[in-house]
Amino acid sequence: MLLIEQWKIAGLKEIPSQMSSTSLPQQWDKPRGEKIKPEAVSQMIIARPTNITRKRKPIVASYMNTQKTGIQDSDVQHLKKLKGSAVSYLMDGFDVAAMPSVQTPLGLQHVGSALSYHAPLVQPITEPRIANSCGDTVFPKTLSICDPPNIEHLEHEWSDLDITHSEASKLEKLTRNQSEDQKWYEERKKRITASNFGIVMKRKKDVNTTFLKNTFRKNEFFSSSTSYGKANENVAKQIYIKKTGNHLHDIGLIVNPSLPFLGATPDGITCEQSITGIIEVKCPYSVRDMSINDACETRQDFFLQKDGDLFHLKHDHAHWYQVQGQLLVSGAPFCDFITYTKQDFYVERIFPHAPTMNDLIKKLSLFYVQHFKPFVHNY
Structure with missing residues (x-):
């Protein structure tokens, strides 16, 4: 009704065949329907539009372990010795070995760490199944054809x-x-x-x-x-x-x-x-x-x-x-x-x-x- 009223005020006698975007009501509140589907972050690609010349490689999910060393027993003992500080109370009864952990592509990570629930989106690809041992992984091998053409x-x-x-x-x-x-x-x-x-x-x-x-x-x-x-x-x-x-x-x-x-x-x-x-x-x-x-x-x-x-x-x-x-x-x-x-x-x-x-x-x-x-x- 608002659109018809706008046409009337504009003095139009019939529905216009094509109108500019500035002459039409805004469209951004209309849902997109099924055009955009949810994806895991690990599968997303962040890049400039294809109609713009790209100078940089698109960003994709990657995992890099920048941790130099894990928590050692010596670290725990050092923190426990800091008497009078808040951290010394937190360390009472703290046992690294007893902490629950989860397997990630970066190795075992303690539950509570962001890696314990984000990293499992990509699982390690080189861990052998117990019942499936390796074969001969040395390449190349001899030619697959018995009678190759003479060259x-x-x-x-x-x-x-x-x-x-x-x-x-x-x-x-x-x-x-x-x-x-x-x-x-x-x-x-x-x-x-x-x-x-x-x-x-x-x-x-x-x-x-x-x-x-x-x-x-x-x-x-x-x-x-x-x-x-x-x-x-x-x-x-x-x-x-x-x-x-x-x-x-x-x-x-x-x-x-x-x-x-x-x-x-x-x-x-x-x-x-x-x-x-x-x-x-x-x-x-x-x-x-x-x-x-x-x-x-x-x-x-x-x-x-x-x-x-x-x-x-x-x-x-x-x-x-x-x-x-x-x-x-x-x-x-x-x-x-x-x-x-x-x-x-x-x-x-x-x-x-x-x-x-x-x-x-x-x-x-x-x-x-x-x-x-x-x-x-x-x-």
């Missing part, structure tokens, strides 16, 4: 990258901090890595300098999708641990002595009944609020496809070449491909696929010689 005539092209098995194993251990380690960056720059295998394999156009720069020399950037993926990777790992009973280890850059011009960095090592494999975690931002079934039915570009009650990674998707490349380089017997959304979770166990691996070796070896190596030497 001996090209081996002199990457002789400067030759590496022994012990050197490769040491490199993997030294680069487990991944993007936080400068050596990880340096060694990756020399090689075609699994995250780019799909881009190279699916390339139909001629390979030019622009393509090479955008693929192999792109600057680190931060977006809602990348920040969401990083923030939720640990959440997905926790669900994986709880559902499978397996435990995980960190992993660095893997270089196989048989194919030293290639590299791979999976998202972790998984141990299942003394058998060691790798994992790759995907937290797709575009379908973050959907179930995996709905994503398969409504999004043609989604990387999974439905097969009865199961879901499978599409063999023509870039992620397929990435996973098969990781299996090829690492020599792992399987990869647990983890898909996580806020509504769903799914794990597909992917095994080495010899035809795909043969295609990878053939095309990537030629790509390295014809395009990648000259590009690296010039840029």
Whole structure:
């Protein structure tokens, strides 16, 4: 009624088709409905809007133990000796060992500490189950295919990258901090890595300098999708641990002595009944609020496809070449491909696929010689 009265005062003869925001009643008291859903602080991403150039990395939940030492018996005894002070009365009957505590990613924390109820939002990801011991966590292993294509005539092209098995194993251990380690960056720059295998394999156009720069020399950037993926990777790992009973280890850059011009960095090592494999975690931002079934039915570009009650990674998707490349380089017997959304979770166990691996070796070896190596030497 107030709006109609305003139109009457303004002398309007009919309802206006469009009015400016200043001519309309305020809208901020109207509820947003179901558009905004509650989230745990550990999953929140704090960043500037996407239409503003970002100069800083988005803020995500992280946990850092800055405590130098815990409470020692000697500390308690020292406080008890402060006779006449209030703290000396508080220390009467105080026993550190008897204080109730709770397990957190930072170790045992006393009940009452903020860490005792905030830190459990993220659980530790490396604690083994009692009934599930570790397998052989040393990588790389021998090639997963028995009869790889013959590329001996090209081996002199990457002789400067030759590496022994012990050197490769040491490199993997030294680069487990991944993007936080400068050596990880340096060694990756020399090689075609699994995250780019799909881009190279699916390339139909001629390979030019622009393509090479955008693929192999792109600057680190931060977006809602990348920040969401990083923030939720640990959440997905926790669900994986709880559902499978397996435990995980960190992993660095893997270089196989048989194919030293290639590299791979999976998202972790998984141990299942003394058998060691790798994992790759995907937290797709575009379908973050959907179930995996709905994503398969409504999004043609989604990387999974439905097969009865199961879901499978599409063999023509870039992620397929990435996973098969990781299996090829690492020599792992399987990869647990983890898909996580806020509504769903799914794990597909992917095994080495010899035809795909043969295609990878053939095309990537030629790509390295014809395009990648000259590009690296010039840029």
